[in-house]
Amino acid sequence: MIQIRIHGRGGQGVVTAAELIAIAAFKSGKQAQAFPSFGVERTGAPVEAYARIDNNPIILREQIYQPNVLIIQDASLLDNFDMSKGADKKTIAIINTAKDKSNLNINLPKANVYTIDATKIAMEIIGKNIVNTVILGAFARITDLVSLDALKQAIAEKFAGHDELIAKNIKAVEQAYKNN
Amino acid sequence: MNNTKNNQQMLEGSRAIALTIKNIGPAVISAYPITPQTHIVEDLAKFKADGEANYEYVRAESEFAAASIVLGASATGVRAYSATSSQGLLLMAEVIYNIAGMRLPIVMTCANRSISAPINIWNDQQDVMTIRDAGWILLFSENHQEAVNQHVMAFKLAEQLKLPVMVNVDGFIMTHTYEPVIIPSVEQIKKYLPDYRPEAGQYLDSASPATLGALATPAHYMEIRQELHEDLTASLKTIEREFKNFTGQGLIEYSGHKNPETILIAMGSVIGTIKETVGKSDKIGILKIKCFRPFPAEQILKIIKSAKNIAVIDKSISLGHIGTLASEIKAIAQGKIKANISSFIVGLGGRDITREMIKKIIKLANKKSDKAQFIGK
CATH class of the missing domain: 3.40.50.970 (Thiamin diphosphate (ThDP)-binding fold, Pyr/PP domains)
Structure with missing residues (x-):
């Protein structure tokens, strides 16, 4: 079972990102589960969401304490919190930042840390600093847990009825996929 | 696929x-x-x-x-x-x-x-x-x-x-x-x-x-x-x-060991986490109650009668007494079975229920206690 923990701030679409991973994994033929950390959600406050992917039905309901993949939507969180809590030597982190990974405060082997300037892609293509879908393009490329096609389908399903939003998000995801 | x-x-x-x-x-x-x-x-x-x-x-x-x-x-x-x-x-x-x-x-x-x-x-x-x-x-x-x-x-x-x-x-x-x-x-x-x-x-x-x-x-x-x-x-x-x-299933569902020493009883989504915690070789059974009213006393008794220890895991408590489901199990057990029945309270107000907590409950299940035991960590 693969456990994915997403960290971000309220308003960044952290919960939606977990849901998109679950939908995309499911469309890729896997079993999946996604849920938020059910915190008091305030804009800007640290938020977590979780996704699990497996070949068998997932019945475990506890939050994710031993992540295989960390997605960090806002690198400023690294300065104040231990994002790698519960990680092991194989855990990888995908971090939205313009900085070089050697300047990031995360307790993981450097080879396991991937960075993407999702904010830049989001601003250029979506026109807003909404990075949750963008970073998933990198996630698909790096982990191969979901296909790019399944991810695009998940975006189309999740944002059904908002055609322009879907088109922009898919374009941004493709860009992120290509860059990594 | x-x-x-x-x-x-x-x-x-x-x-x-x-x-x-x-x-x-x-x-x-x-x-x-x-x-x-x-x-x-x-x-x-x-x-x-x-x-x-x-x-x-x-x-x-x-x-x-x-x-x-x-x-x-x-x-x-x-x-x-x-x-x-x-x-x-x-x-x-x-x-x-x-x-x-x-x-x-x-x-x-x-x-x-x-x-x-x-x-x-x-x-x-x-x-x-x-x-x-x-x-x-x-x-x-x-x-x-x-x-x-x-x-x-x-x-x-x-x-x-x-x-x-x-x-x-x-x-x-x-x-x-x-x-x-x-x-x-x-x-x-x-x-x-x-x-x-x-x-x-x-x-x-x-x-x-x-x-x-x-x-x-x-x-x-x-x-x-x-x-x-x-x-x-x-x-x-x-x-x-x-x-x-x-559904092809009953109103209670038993899983786990054939001759369990300890049976864990609960209702709702926590059952999944309990199943994930209990290993195949453990002499532990898991009983899920799907119908709470009317209370399926006979069906439950049939399952739990031979166990030594019964741990009832509740997400609710009758304040001043014990867990709600634990109280029901004790009532139906009266005069019918001799097992040690204990009441564990978990997950109140959204406290995440972890596999560690379930392991703790399994360890405590053979110790006699008539009090509600709160497992918050």
């Missing part, structure tokens, strides 16, 4: 329930849209607004009103549904008792959440326990599929037995979680659940006048309440049959 081939969809729990209710097609839905509420009624309102559903959707001014509106609708002889949670259910309490007393076949979802104070909107099962004695059939589901199935069954049971049914789903843990689920189609539901046709005298109809919820003096009240109790108790057979017919 394509999961969509077997009609599974990846859905949020609330949406899965809302789609099921839409396919069942009640005539009237009423709810009060404020925290603590769920996406269930939000989705149902949207289906109506988008022209995808034919029910009357009545937005009430309070939970008390929402319950009263479905009571009134059901009294006119149509299928009625509502959903609530936490403080909302408490505000409905007076009407909840009336619905059962008037033998109205209403179905309601309770997204189980904690009760104030302190204010807390997260999951536990304290809310439903406040109406435990109201005369409703109370079902509990572990996952989305069970919740969906129980909603379809709930209408059949309610209409057949002239008793209201509440389907309990763990708030957030199920209502806000995405997982694969199959939603039965309108056609599939129609085959199982016939159109609702109440008998004359059961509802308000000028062609066949009747009074519902009239005054009963001390000369009659007691017999009427006794009848409700006896009907509810006797309904267990029908409930068990419908569980078998519709």
Whole structure:
């Protein structure tokens, strides 16, 4: 079972990102589960969401304490919190930042840390600093847990009825996929 | 491999329930849209607004009103549904008792959440326990599929037995979680659940006048309440049959070791985490209770009679005594089995229930204690 923990701030679409991973994994033929950390959600406050992917039905309901993949939507969180809590030597982190990974405060082997300037892609293509879908393009490329096609389908399903939003998000995801 | 081939969809729990209710097609839905509420009624309102559903959707001014509106609708002889949670259910309490007393076949979802104070909107099962004695059939589901199935069954049971049914789903843990689920189609539901046709005298109809919820003096009240109790108790057979017919399973479910030394008993979504914790070689059994009222005493006793230790895991407590389900298990065990029965309280107010906590409970299960043991870490 693969456990994915997403960290971000309220308003960044952290919960939606977990849901998109679950939908995309499911469309890729896997079993999946996604849920938020059910915190008091305030804009800007640290938020977590979780996704699990497996070949068998997932019945475990506890939050994710031993992540295989960390997605960090806002690198400023690294300065104040231990994002790698519960990680092991194989855990990888995908971090939205313009900085070089050697300047990031995360307790993981450097080879396991991937960075993407999702904010830049989001601003250029979506026109807003909404990075949750963008970073998933990198996630698909790096982990191969979901296909790019399944991810695009998940975006189309999740944002059904908002055609322009879907088109922009898919374009941004493709860009992120290509860059990594 | 394509999961969509077997009609599974990846859905949020609330949406899965809302789609099921839409396919069942009640005539009237009423709810009060404020925290603590769920996406269930939000989705149902949207289906109506988008022209995808034919029910009357009545937005009430309070939970008390929402319950009263479905009571009134059901009294006119149509299928009625509502959903609530936490403080909302408490505000409905007076009407909840009336619905059962008037033998109205209403179905309601309770997204189980904690009760104030302190204010807390997260999951536990304290809310439903406040109406435990109201005369409703109370079902509990572990996952989305069970919740969906129980909603379809709930209408059949309610209409057949002239008793209201509440389907309990763990708030957030199920209502806000995405997982694969199959939603039965309108056609599939129609085959199982016939159109609702109440008998004359059961509802308000000028062609066949009747009074519902009239005054009963001390000369009659007691017999009427006794009848409700006896009907509810006797309904267990029908409930068990419908569980078998519709899901192929019983109203309790045992898994784990064949000759267990310890049996863990619980209701709702925590069962999944318990199953993940217990290893195949452990002499441990897991008993899931899906029907809490009427209480399946005989079925439970049959399973637990040979165990040495029974650990009852509750997300609710009768403050000043022990866990709600633990209290029931102790009551049915009286004089029948000798096992050591202990009461463990977990997950109050949304405290995450971890495998570590379940391991701790397993370790404590063979130690005698008559007190409620809180496992918060």
